[in-house]
Amino acid sequence: MKEYLVKKAWQLIPTVLGVVTLVFIVMRLIPGDATSHMAGDNLSGDALNAMRERMGLDVPIWQQYFNYLLQLVRLDLGTTMVTGQPVAKLIxxxxxxxxxxxxxxxxxxxxxxxxxxxxxxxxxxxxxxxxxxxxxxxxxxxxxxxxxxxxxxxxxxxxxxxxxxxxxxxxxxxxxxxxxxxxxxxxxxxxxxxxxxxxxxxxxxxxxxxxxxxxxxxxxxxxxxxxxxxxxxxxxxxxxxxxxxxxxxxxxxxxxxxxxxxxxxxxxxxxxxxxxxxxxxxxxxxxxxxxxxxxxxxxxxxxxxxxxxxxxxxx
CATH class of the missing domain: 1.10.3720.10 (MetI-like)
Structure with missing residues (x-):
């Protein structure tokens, strides 16, 4: 039983990593992001760029992915981009x-x-x-x-x-x-x-x-x-x-x-x-x-x- 649970725990790591990677990529393939939803046609130029920078969307995708993995390693789900509420609390x-x-x-x-x-x-x-x-x-x-x-x-x-x-x-x-x-x-x-x-x-x-x-x-x-x-x-x-x-x-x-x-x-x-x-x-x-x-x-x-x-x- 113990060996089985240890084996399953090791298998859990690539499974979770695959799910996280797939969801991360698919979400960014959808047109628009949180800034476009919040701002709509009201913001543009420097104001929109400042909002993207505040949400961490101005950096390359690979860096966003790396930052998200670091959050998960620390067991930190972060805050929502739109409301700023803790994600763990909402869940x-x-x-x-x-x-x-x-x-x-x-x-x-x-x-x-x-x-x-x-x-x-x-x-x-x-x-x-x-x-x-x-x-x-x-x-x-x-x-x-x-x-x-x-x-x-x-x-x-x-x-x-x-x-x-x-x-x-x-x-x-x-x-x-x-x-x-x-x-x-x-x-x-x-x-x-x-x-x-x-x-x-x-x-x-x-x-x-x-x-x-x-x-x-x-x-x-x-x-x-x-x-x-x-x-x-x-x-x-x-x-x-x-x-x-x-x-x-x-x-x-x-x-x-x-x-x-x-x-x-x-x-x-x-x-x-x-x-x-x-x-x-x-x-x-x-x-x-x-x-x-x-x-x-x-x-x-x-x-x-x-x-x-x-x-x-x-x-």
Whole structure:
């Protein structure tokens, strides 16, 4: 275990460096910068050059890159170019709501998807093709729906028509019920996409395991059918499901960016979109770095779960 963690830590360095370099280059390929956003047509000449010098944009790109790497080595994310606020403070303020939505989405999605996928595999194994086909087609149709289109439909139904759930408003952690109502629509949008993917993989994995000899042996000993499926078959089919659940976290982070923007959630996604609009290089680079670190941590956790689920796995 210790050797594995050390190896992953060494692999983390080139990964983070590659992400930082790629984001640094891509941001500077976008026309305009923070000074053009702030000044518009009001400043030109010496005043605009003075603003660029204050933001450190007057030096060559390679020097800007080197200065940014030195900041990261000192664990300093710097300040935003537009407002001058500490980037670390903004991220820490926006991270809790994004983390809450992500954790609830993963938990609810896995619970519902694994249950549906396992039942679909069980019905298919029993020859009940109609139930299996209905579940499979429903998950495929849900997966094909764009998240922004689904979000707008849910807002139209639950907010404008029924008035049950708010689509905008403040986030109050002191009111748990109000907080759940506020994030309910984003949760539904994100869960639908995750459920459809994980359910299909679960169905395929469990269906393959149900034909194994040890499953027939468990049935021969008189174990209940659902106990055999959920205790024996599902556990031995868990490896592909864990893989997909871990990879789904990456797409979930992409989904939170769009969903938070649509529902005005003050999370990391909204912070990222705001930074892109303002051409705030420091803010965008730091937010994407945080996203990358979260994705790497989830991959490491997935590998550790592999070891727990199957001791035969070698690091």
């Amino acid at each position: 820490l303020e926006a991270l809790p709501v994004t983390f809450l939505i992500s954790v609830l989405t993963v938990g609810i999605s896995c619970l519902v998807a694994i249950t549906l996928g396992t039942l679909a595999a069980f019905t298919a194994h029993k020859g009940k093709k109609l139930v299996d086909s209905v579940l499979t087609w429903i998950t495929m149709l849900v997966d094909l729906m764009p998240s922004f289109w689904m979000a707008l439909l849910l807002m139209l139904l639950f907010t404008l028509t029924l008035g049950w759930l708010p689509a905008t408003g403040s986030i109050d952690y002191g009111d748990p019920l109000g907080l759940l109502r506020r994030i309910a629509l984003p949760l539904i949008v994100l869960c639908m996409g995750q459920i459809s993917t994980i359910a299909r993989i679960t169905r395929t994995s469990v269906l393959e395991v149900l034909n194994e000899d040890y499953i027939r042996t468990a049935r021969a000993f008189g174990a209940p059918q659902l106990l055999v499926v959920f205790r024996h078959a599902l556990k031995n089919a868990a490896m592909p499901i864990i893989t997909v659940a871990g990879l789904a976290f990456g797409s979930l982070m992409n989904g939170t960016v769009i969903t938070e923007f649509i529902f005005s959630i003050p999370g990391i996604g909204s912070l990222l979109i705001g930074g892109i609009k303002m051409r705030d290089y420091t803010l965008v680079q730091s937010v994407i770095l945080v996203y990358s670190m979260l994705f790497i941590v989830v991959n490491m956790m997935t590998d550790l779960i592999y070891r727990y689920m199957d001791p035969r796995v070698k690091y």
